[in-house]
Amino acid sequence: MSVQPDHLVTFATVVREGSVTRAATVLHRSQPAISLQLKKLAEAVGEPLLVRHRHGVTPTATGAALLPHAQAVARALAGARRSVGEIRRLERGDLWLTASMTVAVYLLPEVLVRFRERHPGLQIHLLTRNSREALRELADGAAELAFVEGPPAAPPPGMSQRVVFHDEVVLAVRPDHPLAARRAVHARDLGDMQVVTREPGSGTREVVERALVAAGLRLGDIALEATGIETVKEAVLQGVGPGFISRLALRREVGAGLLVALPVAGLDLRRPMSLVHPPAETCSRAARAFLAFLTGLESGEPDHGAA
């Protein structure tokens, strides 16, 4: 029989305690169980490892030679158990998120800060991708939770999906713009405007175009087609004209009075953000904790619910 890890741990404990009986109580075993393990270990080595005397045992020369290795095994095992304990108590762990740009930049940071306050030991990895890439990383296992744009379409097999945020594309204007005084604009007014939009292929642009098509309308002049949300925002701020931007991405500027967000009546510019994730049972504890945290946010803090 070869050398068993348990035997080495037992041996190390026996030497540390200096007694088979004491080691038995420490290890929550009966004394014969310990004696048997020691016997097996000595057989494996081929010679006695302990000498018995009145008040316990002491290692032989061979035992002393083996002891450091036994201690190394015991140490390594204790380290592994401690690590597992930390993981179980969520004192340690990794949370791999993948999210499309808008979610990653404008929604998640605030949420993640609060989540980390609750679990400071967790290391959060946020991958900023587009929706398709995010879903692929989810399937790969590179991330456990994916935040994607768009309504619940076809969730990948074996995955759950739910809407976590109801965003909406709005028309952003400067406070000194004539429209700024109005509560909203109507879709038919768009034909007269010179607007700023994102480039074709971007999520925001697609939402706008789909809504226009559905409403049987067309855009007027496109004053500027900008790549990237911040570019559009900057163009609007500079006075180029009204621009289509997610309400989510405008929160700070609206709050600061730098821009005004106007809903477009007659167009369905809603833009739900979905969370896609494997069944909770197959998720890491960290991911489960984050799912629960999100649910808590939605129910407990209504300002994060509908747009």
Place this chain on the structure above:
Amino acid sequence: MSVQPDHLVTFATVVREGSVTRAATVLHRSQPAISLQLKKLAEAVGEPLLVRHRHGVTPTATGAALLPHAQAVARALAGARRSVGEIRRLERGDLWLTASMTVAVYLLPEVLVRFRERHPGLQIHLLTRNSREALRELADGAAELAFVEGPPAAPPPGMSQRVVFHDEVVLAVRPDHPLAARRAVHARDLGDMQVVTREPGSGTREVVERALVAAGLRLGDIALEATGIETVKEAVLQGVGPGFISRLALRREVGAGLLVALPVAGLDLRRPMSLVHPPAETCSRAARAFLAFLTGLESGEPDHGAA
């Protein structure tokens, strides 16, 4: 169920091999056995450690966090197994000997050198004591083999004893001494001599006195009572007079023609050296190897047998 060392080793192997099936062959287990161990480990941790894909498995974030600990356990265990292997093959080990002065100084070094040539990895510890101390250290377990002076008296309980060397106290004289031409002296001539002896209480002195008493004789003048074998030897070399010394301690000087060793007829000055040791089964491999080595010497090389 708690985290088992075997599971960690298996996990480390699976990650290294990148496949459950390959790890199974490496570990000489069936594939289901490995799968089961991984399942148990994942249960203990509380979340999945591996993600499956077409050509095997890769660790999850949690698995990656646990991996170093699993590797540490595997490394430590491998180290312990290697160490045990070395001990079994006598490439490593300790041999603790305790011996009375005469044996330790004049007999063992030569033997030990040859023994170490055969087993270079063994570390030999030679404790130089007197016979009583040697026997106590044997009982304590501080040494495995004890070389003591005197005939097989009462071997300690559970110990074996055998004579390994037949020494003899002789009368050493300088080559220019009148006695040097003779093959031997007779005990009754001692009364006329001025001799050099060890101090009372030394083994050599006791052998001489016991023999004299048994023969109904007394010593003549003691010219010098010296403490220590080398002191007696030096006194004889300086011409103080004949001296009682163990033949064993005279080998070099006799060989070099510096001294002549004269047996004393009519006195039983034999002085066997005994080896006391526990039963071979309870000895370390190193000690067993040394016992076998000694037996080989005695049978194979007669010059080490009788005096």
Place this chain on the structure above:
DNA sequence: GAGTGATATCAGCAACGGTTATAAGAAGCC
């Protein structure tokens, strides 16, 4: 010589962990 404290030994038994056989899922290939 009885008492105490330690380890060794023994018999019995439950459970773990292994094996073989089989299923099931995904990818690649005509």
Place this chain on the structure above:
DNA sequence: GGCTTCTTATAACCGTTGCTGATATCACTC
């Protein structure tokens, strides 16, 4: 599209291990 061929998962069975509880043994103490 069905077929093959990798995977890993599941199930039934079974042998061995290793534990427990009781008891023996041994050494030292009083």
